[in-house]
Amino acid sequence: MALLRSGFIALSKNKTLRHFMERSRMGVKLSSRFIAGMTIDDAVRVCDSVNKQGMAVTLDALGESVTDAAAAHRAAGVYHKLLDAIAARKLNANVSVKLTQMGLEVDRGLAEGIALDLAKHAASFNNFVRIDMEDSSLTQVTIDIVRRIHAMPGLAGAIGIVIQSYLYRSEADIQQLLADGIRIRYCKGAYKEPPEVAFPKKADVDANYVKLSKVLLDSPVYHGLATHDEKMIAAAKAYARERGIANDHFEFQMLYGVRRDLQRDLIRDGYRVRVYVPFGSEWYPYFMRRLAERPANVLFIAKNLMRS
Numbered sequence: 001m002a003l004l005r006s007g008f009i010a011l012s013k014n015k016t017l018r019h020f021m022e023r024s025r026m027g028v029k030l031s032s033r034f035i036a037g038m039t040i041d042d043a044v045r046v047c048d049s050v051n052k053q054g055m056a057v058t059l060d061a062l063g064e065s066v067t068d069a070a071a072a073h074r075a076a077g078v079y080h081k082l083l084d085a086i087a088a089r090k091l092n093a094n095v096s097v098k099l100t101q102m103g104l105e106v107d108r109g110l111a112e113g114i115a116l117d118l119a120k121h122a123a124s125f126n127n128f129v130r131i132d133m134e135d136s137s138l139t140q141v142t143i144d145i146v147r148r149i150h151a152m153p154g155l156a157g158a159i160g161i162v163i164q165s166y167l168y169r170s171e172a173d174i175q176q177l178l179a180d181g182i183r184i185r186y187c188k189g190a191y192k193e194p195p196e197v198a199f200p201k202k203a204d205v206d207a208n209y210v211k212l213s214k215v216l217l218d219s220p221v222y223h224g225l226a227t228h229d230e231k232m233i234a235a236a237k238a239y240a241r242e243r244g245i246a247n248d249h250f251e252f253q254m255l256y257g258v259r260r261d262l263q264r265d266l267i268r269d270g271y272r273v274r275v276y277v278p279f280g281s282e283w284y285p286y287f288m289r290r291l292a293e294r295p296a297n298v299l300f301i302a303k304n305l306m307r308s
């Protein structure tokens with residue numbers, strides 16, 4: 001299982017396979033299980049339909065690790081259009097952004113400037129930008145950038161971050177972010193990390209998830225618990241009940257195409273759910289990380305391959 005996970009994470013960085021998959025009709029068809037489509041119009045259509053099912057959305061214009069400033073500005077342009085589209089159509093949605101897509105590995109100042117502009121644009125509509133968390137080499141710089149933007153006048157409500165339960169450092173990071181009043185999406189973590197920085201055993205990642213979810217639920221800030229794990233969800237629900245924490249004080253978050261049954265059940269039971277909806281032509285690394293998370297997805301994809 002761990003081998004399969006590492007294999008898919010390694011493949012997610014394979015440029016040749018990526019080139020082939022993103023350009024082939026078969027690849028696009030297979031990815032449609034997890035990806036809303038290729039264009040802003042596709043994303044808006046899916047967002048509207050998810051909203052009609054009673055769930056909020058966060059939109060992700062797929063892309064990461066750009067290697068020049070022009071590509072970072074192009075990616076930022078898509079997000080500015082998205083923020084306009086969300087406001088124009090009154091969608092219940094915010095956006096999720098990766099700093100490496102905004103040029104973090106080209107020039108940190110470039111990525112910070114773009115993230116700042118996006119937060120200002122979001123604030124002008126009372127909307128919100130979630131900065132996704134990438135691998136552990138970028139944790140500190142991501143936290144630093146989010147804290148600086150959050151501290152600027154008028155932007156406290158416009159930016160939030162993601163913390164991963166597999167990292168040893170997360171407890172301390174959460175304490176610091178909570179002291180600033182920063183909104184957190186809490187997930188287990190999707191990258192391959194060495195044992196020096198992350199719990200190698202899934203049981204420890206899960207235990208840390210439950211432990212720190214409680215800290216988030218107890219805080220006065222509105223957070224998102226991003227998981228499809230029924231045990232994590234049950235633990236959060238039980239803790240909220242025990243402490244008298246209202247259902248609208250936090251939200252569960254799940255990925256588009258994953259555990260739709262669970263998403264519906266939560267809505268039926270009066271919880272808030274936000275669906276992470278990715279779209280765009282650069283879907284390959286995201287798609288491969290989803291396969292890494294669940295080997296059964298590979299069977300699903302294989303069956304579709306046989307049919308196509």
Ligand code: FDA
Binds near residue numbers: 189191230254275276
């Ligand atoms: P876990 O992996 O233990 O799975 C529990 C159960 O959930 C599985 O048994 C299966 O039933 C179901 N499941 C999980 N993944 C599935 C899949 N891909 N397909 C089908 N079923 C699946 N990571 C990160 O490093 N940085 C980030 O910014 C984000 N952002 C983010 C946003 C949102 C809204 C979500 C839901 C997740 C992320 N993640 C992320 C990914 C996260 O770190 C993690 O890899 C996945 O959510 C899988 O972990 P689970 O908590 O679902 O549990």
